[in-house]
Amino acid sequence: LGGDEFVVMLLGLEAEPDSAVAQAKLVGEKILAVLSKPYQIAGIEHHGTASIGITQFRDQRDTVGELLQQADLAMYQGKAAGRNAMRFFDVEMQAAVTSRAALEVDLRQALLHGEFLLYYQPQMDGEGRVTGAEGLLRWVHPRRGLVLPVDFISMAEETGLILPLGQWILEAACMQLVVWAERPETAQLTIAVNVSIR
Known part of the structure; x- marks a missing residue:
């Protein structure tokens, strides 16, 4: 999506919502682990952190824009928690954001x-x-x-x-x-x- 943001779409997850969440969480943890490994640039060791926002799209009622907005909202919740964190979008989170805007x-x-x-x-x-x-x-x-x-x-x-x-x-x-x-x-x-x- 940009210089430091990207989207991962997971297909073929379990139909049961709790199982799908567990699978997405496992993939998210793997991504966080890889991105937190130290890396070298010009002989200098650097460390990075990532924040991940996850949303589910079981049905097709949400548009792509809405799904991206939900994942983005969850990601910023992860950043607010201290970075290198993963958060799932939920309706209460959206309600809190809507209430805050009002x-x-x-x-x-x-x-x-x-x-x-x-x-x-x-x-x-x-x-x-x-x-x-x-x-x-x-x-x-x-x-x-x-x-x-x-x-x-x-x-x-x-x-x-x-x-x-x-x-x-x-x-x-x-x-x-x-x-x-x-x-x-x-x-x-x-x-x-x-x-x-x-």
Whole structure:
């Protein structure tokens, strides 16, 4: 398919799905073993790793493009597992990818439509007096309801959306400080927020 990707099609496997999977796994392990052997180029020893994605095509409902996409998806799961790995495509994997793509679209829309809130958790001194607050990000999704950061921050990091999101957090925290500064009982409070390394 390219400089470092190729397809192996196995024909004549067992009709029973579990047996076919076992046969494909055995062939995949042999390929991984061969590709992981050291090799020489210009007298220097090199080592390679491979990631294998496997999909089955018992029936002809899937197009060649769909089968290649499924194998590719499984291969990237293998790469994510640390390379030199083999993964089988399954429906749950596709569902996870579809869900992740929808989450990314929703996250972009959330930034455009202002669906984020900062909740403030009090910070106290040793004597129990409130000295400030930590701003905790929450996403108020129109269909999912309240979404916690654990469900979307990694996506924001990976897509670069963490930068505009971080900007929004800083601006929202500063606006809250302005509100607090107008009242004598809250004028001395501070706000802490987490900021991405990016």
